[in-house]
Amino acid sequence: MHSQNRVAVITGAGSGIGRSASLQLASQGMKVVLVDYDAGLGEETLSLIKEKGGDGIFVQADVSQNRDVESFVKAALDTYGSIDVFFNNAGILGTPGLLADQSEEMFDRIIAVNLKGVFLGLKHVLKVMEQQQSGVIVNTSSAAGIESCPHLGVYAASKHGVVGLTRTAAVEYGPKGIRINAICPGGVVTNMTKGMDMNNPEQNGPARRPASPDEIANVVRFLASDEASYMNGAIIPVDGGLTS
Numbered sequence: 001m002h003s004q005n006r007v008a009v010i011t012g013a014g015s016g017i018g019r020s021a022s023l024q025l026a027s028q029g030m031k032v033v034l035v036d037y038d039a040g041l042g043e044e045t046l047s048l049i050k051e052k053g054g055d056g057i058f059v060q061a062d063v064s065q066n067r068d069v070e071s072f073v074k075a076a077l078d079t080y081g082s083i084d085v086f087f088n089n090a091g092i093l094g095t096p097g098l099l100a101d102q103s104e105e106m107f108d109r110i111i112a113v114n115l116k117g118v119f120l121g122l123k124h125v126l127k128v129m130e131q132q133q134s135g136v137i138v139n140t141s142s143a144a145g146i147e148s149c150p151h152l153g154v155y156a157a158s159k160h161g162v163v164g165l166t167r168t169a170a171v172e173y174g175p176k177g178i179r180i181n182a183i184c185p186g187g188v189v190t191n192m193t194k195g196m197d198m199n200n201p202e203q204n205g206p207a208r209r210p211a212s213p214d215e216i217a218n219v220v221r222f223l224a225s226d227e228a229s230y231m232n233g234a235i236i237p238v239d240g241g242l243t244s
């Protein structure tokens with residue numbers, strides 16, 4: 001299928017990596033369903049896409065709520081009839097601190113968005129793709145999903161969980177024509193990292209600089225394309241060598 005006829009659903013589409021990926025997928029001619037709980041940011045991404053002649057809709061949703069996930073899946077199907085690409089990307093960082101100082105409320109919210117949200121997206125979109133017998137999913141994990149992340153322990157746990165979901169989904173659904181991979185970015189300059197010291201050379205590893213959102217979205221675009229037809233269950237660092 002040509003990318004022109006494909007439908008892509010992107011969560012966390014209002015900002016950062018999700019916005020870059022939405023713009024890139026739309027510029028390839030895909031119809032995009034933008035999902036974010038911040039309506040202002042989501043509508044802004046949609047305007048940027050429409051200015052460039054792209055086709056899309058915005059759906060306000062909180063990925064941690066089952067009914068919201070059902071509603072954006074339904075909106076995609078009602079509007080465009082299929083979901084060919086799903087970028088399961090929305091996430092939050094939480095407030096940094098040593099593990100013993102992390103609150104229970106913060107733990108619950110990070111796990112609800114970063115892990116349950118990814119699970120709910122997989123659950124509902126895999127059902128659609130199973131019927132289609134085709135589809136590609138990219139989950140956003142993190143460098144913190146493959147190694148320790150001091151002061152962001154709960155975040156690291158949630159992103160390790162995304163790796164477990166990705167590998168299992170790939171094995172369960174690969175035989176049904178669906179590919180599921182995860183990207184593991186290092187530091188990326190987005191709203192999430194605003195106010196953090198992103199130019200600390202040690203934190204950035206061999207690249208000695210953080211990534212732009214486009215440098216991450218490039219990999220998402222590749223994974224979503226037929227060029228990546230033999231990639232399934234891969235956990236892909238996009239971190240300038242940070243975790244090497």
Ligand code: NAD
Nearest residue numbers: 012014015016017037062063090091142187188190191192
């Ligand atoms: P960002 O804050 O710029 O964008 C995240 C978007 O997700 C925002 O528009 C926000 O409104 C939305 N969002 C948050 N919670 C949501 C919810 N419950 N429901 C719906 N939308 C929600 O952040 P980003 O840096 O682009 O992060 C995107 C993903 O990349 C996240 O999963 C993040 O953990 C991951 N990541 C980021 C970095 C980094 O350094 N920025 C590194 C590794 C992984």
